[in-house]
Amino acid sequence: MEEKFICSKCGNSDHRYIGFINDKPYCRLCLPFKGENAKNDYRIKRNIKLTLDYPLSPKQNKVSDEVVTCLKEKKNVLIHAVTGAGKTELVYKAMEMYLSLGLHVGFATPRKDVVIDLTPRIQEAFKEARVIAVYGEHTKRLNGDIIVLTTHQLYRYNHYFDLLILDEIDAFPYADNRLLESFFYRAVRGNYILLSATPSQEVLDRMKRDGKVLELFERYHKGKLIVPRIIEKPEYFLIASCLKELKRFIADNKPVFIFVPTIEIGKKLFKLLNIFIKDGSFVSSQEERRKIDIAKFKNGELKYLVTTSILERGVTVKNLQVIVFEADNSIYDKATLVQIAGRVGRKIGATTGEVLFISSDVSRPMIEAIDEIKKYNEHR
Numbered sequence: 001m002e003e004k005f006i007c008s009k010c011g012n013s014d015h016r017y018i019g020f021i022n023d024k025p026y027c028r029l030c031l032p033f034k035g036e037n038a039k040n041d042y043r044i045k046r047n048i049k050l051t052l053d054y055p056l057s058p059k060q061n062k063v064s065d066e067v068v069t070c071l072k073e074k075k076n077v078l079i080h081a082v083t084g085a086g087k088t089e090l091v092y093k094a095m096e097m098y099l100s101l102g103l104h105v106g107f108a109t110p111r112k113d114v115v116i117d118l119t120p121r122i123q124e125a126f127k128e129a130r131v132i133a134v135y136g137e138h139t140k141r142l143n144g145d146i147i148v149l150t151t152h153q154l155y156r157y158n159h160y161f162d163l164l165i166l167d168e169i170d171a172f173p174y175a176d177n178r179l180l181e182s183f184f185y186r187a188v189r190g191n192y193i194l195l196s197a198t199p200s201q202e203v204l205d206r207m208k209r210d211g212k213v214l215e216l217f218e219r220y221h222k223g224k225l226i227v228p229r230i231i232e233k234p235e236y237f238l239i240a241s242c243l244k245e246l247k248r249f250i251a252d253n254k255p256v257f258i259f260v261p262t263i264e265i266g267k268k269l270f271k272l273l274n275i276f277i278k279d280g281s282f283v284s285s286q287e288e289r290r291k292i293d294i295a296k297f298k299n300g301e302l303k304y305l306v307t308t309s310i311l312e313r314g315v316t317v318k319n320l321q322v323i324v325f326e327a328d329n330s331i332y333d334k335a336t337l338v339q340i341a342g343r344v345g346r347k348i349g350a351t352t353g354e355v356l357f358i359s360s361d362v363s364r365p366m367i368e369a370i371d372e373i374k375k376y377n378e379h380r
Contacts, residue, residue, distance in 0.1 A: 005018055005025040005027075007027035007029070007030060008158075009027065009030050009033065009155055009158070010027060010029055010030040010033075010155065010179055010182045010183060010186070011182050011186060012027050012029045012030065012179075012182070014029070017029040029179055030155065030179060033152070033155045035139060035156060036139070036142065036156065037142075037155075037156045037157070037158065038142040038143055038147075038156050038157050038160060039142075039143065040160060042104075042143035042144070043102070044099060044102045044103065044104065044145050045099075045128065045129065045130070045145055046100065046102055047128060048096070048099045048100070048126055048128050048129045048145060049096065049126075049128065050092050050093065050095070050096040050125055050126060051125065051126075051127055052089070052092070052125060053124075056086070056089060056220075057086075057218070057220050057222070059216060059218050060085075060086055060089060060090060060216070060220060063079065063081075063090050063214050063215075063216050064089070064090050064091075064092070064093045064094075065093070066212075066214050067079070067090060067091060067093065067094045067193065067214065068093050068094050068097055070211075070212045070214075071094055071097070071098075071163070071191050071193075074191060075191070075211050075212045076191050076192050076193070076194075076207070076210070076211035076212070077191075077192075077193045077194070077207075077211055077212050077213075077214060078193075078194040078195075078196070078199060078203065078204070078207035078211060078212070078213045078214070079091070079193065079194070079195050079196075079214050079215075079216065080196060080197075080199055080204070080213055080214070080215045080216075081195070081196075081197060081215070081216040081217070082197055082216070082217050082218070082219060082225060082342070082376050083197045083219075083225070083338070083339060083341075083342025083343075083346070084219040084220065084221075084225070084342060084345065084346040085197075085216045085217075085218065085219055085220060086219075086220040087167065087195045087197075088118065088121065088122075088167070088195075089125075089220075090195075090216070091107075091165050091193055091195070092125055094163065094193065095107075095126070095146065095163065095165075096126075098162055098163040098190075099126070099129065099145060099146070101162075103162035103163065103190065104147075104160055104161050104162050104163070105145070105146050105147070105161065105162070105163045105164075105165075106146075106147045106148075106149065106154075106157065106160070106161040106163070106164045106165065106187070107122065107146065107147070107148045107149075107164075107165045107167070108148075108149050108150065108151050108154060108164060108165065108166045108167070108184065108187075109148075109150065109151070109166070109167040109168055109171075110150065110151050110168055110171045110172065110173055110174035110175075110180075111150065111168070111171065111310070111313070112135040112136060112150055113291075113310065114167070114168070114313065115133050115134075115135050115148050115149060115150055116133065116135075117315075118148055118167075119131055119132075119133040119148045122146055122148060126145070126146060129144075129145040129146050130144040130145045130146075131144060131145065131146045131147075131148065132144035132146075132147055132148070133148050133149070134147060134148070134149035134150070134153045134156070135149060135150045135152075135153060136150070136152065136153075139153065139156075142156060142157075147161075151166070151173075151174045151180045151183065151184060152173075152180065152183075154180070154183035154184055154186075154187045155183045157187040158186055158187065159186065159187070159188075159189045160187055160189060161187055161188055161189060161190065161192075162189060162190035162191075163190055163191060163192070163193070164184070164187055164188045164190075164191075164192045164193075165192070165193045165194075165195065166184060166192065166193070166194050166195065167195040167196075168195065168196065168313055169194050169195070169196045169199060169203065170196055170198050170199060170200060170203075170335055171313055172309070194207065197338065197339060197342060198334070198335035198338050198339060198372075200335075217376045217379045217380050218380040219345075219346070219351075221347075221348045221351050222380075223345055223351030223352070224345075224351075224377045224380070225341070225342065225345070225373045225376055225377055226341055226344045226345045226352070226353055226354065226355050226373075227341075227355075227370060227373050227374060227377070228324075228337070228341050228355040228356065228357050228366075228369065228370055228373070229354065229355065229356055229357070230327075230356075230357045230359070230362060230366060230370075231245070231356055231357065231358045231359075232359060232360070232361070232362060233358065233359075233360060234360060235360040238325065238326065238358055238359070238360060239269065239272055239273075241358055242258065242269070242273070242323060242325055242358055243272075243273060243276060243277075245323055245356055245358070246258065246273065246277060246304060246323065247276075247277065249304075249321045249354075250277060250303050250304065254319050254320075254321050254353075255297065255300075255302075255303060255304065255317055255319060255320050255321070256303065256304040256305075256320070256321045256322070256323060257304070257305055257307055257311060257317075257320060257321075257322050257323070257343060258273075258304060258305070258306045258307065258322075258323045258324075258325055259307055259308070259309070259311075259312070259322065259323070259324045259325065259340050260306060260307070260308060260325050260326070261308075261325075261326055261329035261331040261332060262308070262329075262331070263284045263286060263308060265325070265326065266282050266284060266306050266307070266308055267282060269306055269325060270282035270306040273304075273306065277303070277304070279301075279302055279303040279304070280302060280303060280304040280305065280306065281293040281296075281297075281302055281305055281306070282305070282306045282307070283305055283306070283307045283308070283310065283311065284307070284308040284310060285308065285310050290310070293305065294311070294315075297317070298317060309336065309340075311343070312336060312339045312340045312343070313339055315343060316343075316346045316347065317343070317346075317347075318347040318349070318350045319347075319350045319353065320343055320344055320346075320353060321344065321353050321354050321355075321356075322340060322341065322343050322344050322353075322354070322355045322356070323356045323358060324337065324340055324355070324356065324357050324358065324359075325358055326358070326359055326360075327357035327358060327359040327363070327366055328357075328359035328360065328361045328362065328363040328366060329359075330363075332363070332365055332366075333365050334365045334368040334369045334372060336365075337357075337365055337366060337369035338369045338372055338373060340355070341355045341369065341373060
């Protein structure tokens, strides 16, 4: 009987994705993922200590200690924590424990921009560690004490990590991506931690059955999540309504994100807004200047950004206000709207703000997102 082919890189055995060259099978599912694999001979420094310049809240400390206890018991963990709860800080003690034993630690996230932002934060917390970032076109160094990487790069680390943390498990492009999920689970040789503000019911049920779910429904500054307000207008008044609210925020010297459902809508909206209000920009995954414009926005050089979903996660700006333009668009599900709303009120000293859903109709995800946020506020 002919032996069934199983891809050594991604575990695929589906004959629909298996090709043949000179009668030898190969996997077409992960064919684009070519490159050097990380070697397992890197030695972790033994004297790496966690040094935080700020204290964790009592609830953060409690969850952080529970994570360590679970891992000592060889249990995998899902941390279900609201936006602004400080999810990254909740895993630092666990990372320190593994590093003290000379074990390999990885921190994965679906998006390159988040890797770039997260790497210096982790380096600041573990000052003596060699923290490296691995993402597309940034793969010369594959080994370090702590490896921060995109989920696309996990194929290089087969059976490598003693502790692998995955942030934003419900984010594109990782969510519902069979290949990236395979890379993640094949990269783990010890235990893993999943982080999410909006995990699916399927993931919650699985982790309650096979691991441990830890919850934190309080922001680190103890302020409430911002409940969005719906502005329902006829379709031909949407742009005028958006312009009115944007002018109001800018008059109060408050920076603004305007989320749009598509690149095409974003370009058209920014073109019109820019006639009346300068010092703004449009950013998307296709805009080469987006890093420069985001940096300018954070420095106060730009007053507003019209943006696609690329800024719905991993961004913290003081006094930020958010407008979701055409919030009833089918591209916005409940989780996305909750994440977008979570951009507001994240900073100590600026825990309030506004989230506006501007739309010509009220969709079910809009209502569900508002209900979810209210529920989190009640269960803090």
